[in-house]
Structure formats: C-alpha cells, structure tokens
Amino acid sequence: MDIWISKSLTMLVAIALLFIASGCEKLDNPLNPEVDSVQNNNPLPDEEAIPQEEKIKIGFSMDTLEEERWLRDRDLFKSAVESLGAEVEILAANGDDALQVLQAETLISQGVDLLVIVPHNAEAAATIVKKAHLAGIKVLSYDRLIKNADIDLYVSFDNERVGELQAESITKLVPKGKYVYIGGADTDNNAHLFKKGVFNILQPLIDKGDIKVVYDQWTKNWLPSNAYANMQEALNANGGKVDAVIAANDATAGMAIQAMIEAGIAGAIPVAGQDAELAAAQRIVEGTQTMTVYKPIPTLAEEAAKLAVAMARGEYIDTSRKVNNGKVEVPSVLLSPIAVNKLNIEETVIADGFHLEEEVYQGNNR
Ligand code: GAL
Numbered sequence: 001m002d003i004w005i006s007k008s009l010t011m012l013v014a015i016a017l018l019f020i021a022s023g024c025e026k027l028d029n030p031l032n033p034e035v036d037s038v039q040n041n042n043p044l045p046d047e048e049a050i051p052q053e054e055k056i057k058i059g060f061s062m063d064t065l066e067e068e069r070w071l072r073d074r075d076l077f078k079s080a081v082e083s084l085g086a087e088v089e090i091l092a093a094n095g096d097d098a099l100q101v102l103q104a105e106t107l108i109s110q111g112v113d114l115l116v117i118v119p120h121n122a123e124a125a126a127t128i129v130k131k132a133h134l135a136g137i138k139v140l141s142y143d144r145l146i147k148n149a150d151i152d153l154y155v156s157f158d159n160e161r162v163g164e165l166q167a168e169s170i171t172k173l174v175p176k177g178k179y180v181y182i183g184g185a186d187t188d189n190n191a192h193l194f195k196k197g198v199f200n201i202l203q204p205l206i207d208k209g210d211i212k213v214v215y216d217q218w219t220k221n222w223l224p225s226n227a228y229a230n231m232q233e234a235l236n237a238n239g240g241k242v243d244a245v246i247a248a249n250d251a252t253a254g255m256a257i258q259a260m261i262e263a264g265i266a267g268a269i270p271v272a273g274q275d276a277e278l279a280a281a282q283r284i285v286e287g288t289q290t291m292t293v294y295k296p297i298p299t300l301a302e303e304a305a306k307l308a309v310a311m312a313r314g315e316y317i318d319t320s321r322k323v324n325n326g327k328v329e330v331p332s333v334l335l336s337p338i339a340v341n342k343l344n345i346e347e348t349v350i351a352d353g354f355h356l357e358e359e360v361y362q363g364n365n366r
Helices: 002-021 068-083 097-109 126-134 159-173 189-207 224-237 250-262 278-286 297-312 346-350 357-361
Strands: 035-039 057-062 087-092 114-117 138-142 153-157 177-182 211-217 244-247 291-294 316-319 321-324 329-335 338-341
Touching: 057 068, 057 097, 057 297, 068 087, 068 297, 087 097, 097 114, 097 126, 114 126, 114 297, 126 138, 138 297, 153 159, 153 297, 159 189, 159 244, 159 291, 159 338, 177 189, 177 224, 177 250, 189 211, 211 224, 224 250, 244 250, 250 278, 278 291, 278 338, 278 357, 297 316, 297 329, 316 329, 338 346, 346 357
Parallel strands: 057 087, 057 114, 114 138, 138 153, 153 329, 177 211, 177 244
Antiparallel strands: 035 316, 291 338, 321 329
C-alpha cells in the first residue's frame, strides 16, 4: 500500500513541477526562430488598466527619411508599437550627427522607456548609448548597427547576405568582365556588410582573373547625386565600357542608371540594387535594372516593435544570434533578404502588397 501512495505522491509532485516550469513564455513568431525566449517578469495588465502616465513610451531616433524605405519603417514601427498598447515619439536627423545626438538627448530627457536608433554614423552614435544608459534607458539598434557601444539589442536583416544575393545574380549573367561597385555611405556599418557580401562572391572570380573591379567607391551620405558622379567617373575612367554595375541600394542604382542612359548603355549592362523601391521595381520590369534585394520592412518593424516594448516592460530578451560590434557580443535578430528580378517580382514584392501591380507595370505589358 505505502509504495503505491509514495509513487503517486511522487507523480503528483512531478506534474506540479512541470506546471511551474512552463511559466516562461515563448514569443510565438514562426518567422523568427532567432528569439529564444522572453522572460515575462511582470505579466502585462490589459491596456485599460495602464494609467496614461505609465503607458510605455518608445523613443525612435532616425537618421533620415530621404529614402522611400525609411518612411515605411517610420509608419509601420509606429503602428506596431501602438498596437501593443504603447506610444512612440519619432525624430529624424536628416543625416546630421550633431542633430541626432541632440534629438536623442531630447527623447532621453522626456523619459522614454526605451530608445530605438537608426544611426547616421555607426561610431558617432555610441555617445547616445552612453547617455541613454546613464539615464537607465536601454537601446535597440534598428537596421544599422551602432559600433563600439554597449547596446542591448540589434534587429536588422542579414546585410552581408544582401551583398551576396546582388553579386550572385550579376555574376550569373556576367561571369567575366569589368565591374563597377557603387558602395553606400562608409559611415553606415551596413554599407561595409553589403560590400563584404559582394566581395565574398566576386573575390574568387577576381583571383581567377575572370572579373576586374575597375571602379569601387563609397557614396557619401548615400546621396544619389554622389552616386551619379561616381558612375560618371567610372565610365570616364573606362572609356564608357564596363560590363556590370552593383550599387548598394536602389537610390544609388537609379542615379548610376541615369549616367548610363546619358552614355547610351542603359539596359545593355546588368545593374543590381537594394530596397525594392517602386522606381526600381519599374526599372526591373522595363529592363534598365536587373535585380533588387527585397527586405520585407513590415516584418522588421513588427519584430523590432515587439522586442522594444517587451524590453521596455523589463522583460529579458535572449537571442540565439550575437553580433560583435567591436565592444560587445550584441544579442541580434537578423531577418532574411530576398533577391527580386523580373521573373519573381509578382510572387514577392507584389504578392506581399509591398507595391501594387499597376504601379509597377504602369500599364506596360508583363
Ligand atoms: C542602409 C539600409 C538600406 C539603404 C540605406 C540608405 O543602412 O539598410 O536599406 O536604404 O541605408 O538609407
């Protein structure tokens, strides 16, 4: 008799322990297996219960709203944060480091619960992280990594893979020849990752002597006018004869193509871009641009909003991935980019509603 009682008692204790252990909540995001767990220290009372003054407030310090994508990031991040019962204050610095620091100081002095930053300058933004931490505010690096700073979380796309996708697409079409590389802004850590990805693919072909990179320049401040000047310089230095162009994003690709139009070679030379801007999608179906790299911004904005609000609520975020920013191993979430060309533009950018079919084709035949 005794043995049975003690066995069933042990069983009961075991079941009770199981129940207690399952208290830790897993962020059910199949799109993103990278977030291991979110420790829910203080379960969230429903929204109505949160008095106004206690509402979570996120500060979002953006570099610029110049490129089409950043307008999307701004609006999607705002609506994602608000749908989680929190609020967000957004400031954009138009590529001015001093202004970005000032704006971040303003957000910190307003007592935001968490600061999300798209740094203009990966190094210069480190001072903002210090100021935020002194005020007890954690920092999430959005899309671009802040270097040499103690940031708490980094959410972006796999930016090295972006470069690889560009070079894989173009080397399939131009396995031999003279290449032009129009880089991004060297103040932006992403520009270095894109370039690293491109040369991961090109270098073996360069070593074999099949490919020669005849021009390779950064584009100051990502300004399309600087990309235009770069492309003109590349054409002048090579007698107008090049075989392929890889530009770090669509805005720079667009102006490189403008220089190629003026040189009468647009459409004849494969060109890679990034960001799946509408103008780029239109160029791809027209044939003056070969491909772009599509980064589903809604996924990035929603993921960053979810993690920002969770962290602002004091929840601990653990990720399976870490990225070294020169100072710390930063817990990171890196989403997958997608290569888009004329053949798959319908099932990617258009299927996702990123752009409307009629906008892309502008009445042109498919
Ligand atoms: C990069 C970003 C790209 C691009 C660029 C220019 O950091 O990842 O999508 O548009 O900035 O703002």
